[in-house]
Amino acid sequence: MKKVIVFVFFFVLMFQSWAIADAANPIxxxxxxxxxxxxxxxxSPIIEDGRVLVPIRTLASLGVTYQWDNKSQSALITKDKDQIKLTANEKEAFKNNKAVQVDVPVQMIQGRILVPIRFVLENFGYKASYEKLRSILFIQDSNYKVDQENLQAEDLQEARQAAISLPVQFSFKSLSSLEKPGANKEYTYIFPRGDSSRYMYGNNVGNTVVEVKDGVDV
Structure with missing residues (x-):
């Protein structure tokens, strides 16, 4: 498999850029x-007390079903034979009718239901990780493997998309400014001409150069 390692700065040509819209939430x-x-x-998903909450509709991408009871302000989330019940603003949840505790309760924001994603996914056998550098939530099921063919695709844009879809791993301490609101409000990915094996990620804080190398994806 592949992993992403941070290297020193180098000059590259522009590939493409995206802008993230303003949000009312602090982070x-x-x-x-x-x-x-x-x-x-x-x-937008939010970070509350160090925990990531995502819109409940995101769960549909994982084959997880849910029902929202507006009267009780509770969500019943189901996958196969397992069920989790979460109630807005309450830290007591229920898995298969047994009481369990959550660090952050369900929240209602902009008319949308946000749930603590790590708690939900880990109870259903998924893996969730948050990459602080680019502020990206990565979700993987137990059978997921990196598609090596996409990373080496002849279609350059497809290969570049696969490269930025890998979590960035780094050993240095990330800047505290990355955790401030707006750190990734505007960002760019820049690749060398004709290359998908390395890129520069730039945001409101600074620039980081990333290279795709052989190894184990930790």
Missing amino acids: TVNAVNVNGKFIATDV
Whole structure:
């Protein structure tokens, strides 16, 4: 498999850029990547007390079903034979009718239901990780493997998309300014001409150079 390692700065040519819209929430998640694919969300996920909450509709991308009871302000989330019940503003949840505790309760923001994603996914056998550098939430099921063919695709844009869909791994301490609101409000990906094996990620804080190398994806 592949992993992404940070290297020293080098000059490259522009590939493409995106802008992230302003949000009312103090700290928002830049993007959500499910099994190597970026997905759209109707409202931005947020970070609350160090926990990531995502719109409940995001769960549909994982084959998870849910029902929202407006009267009780509770969500019943189901996958196969397992069920989780979460109630807005309450830290007590229920898994298969047994009481469990959550660090952050369900919240209602901009008319949307946001749930604590790590708690939900880990109870259903998924893996969730948050990459602070680019503020991206990565979600993977137990059978997910990096598609090596996409990383080496003849279609350059497809290969570049696969490259930025890998979590960036780094050993240095990330800047505290990355956690401030607006750090990733505007950002760019820049690749060398004709190359998909390395890129520069730039945001409101600074620039980071990333290279795709052989190894184990930790």
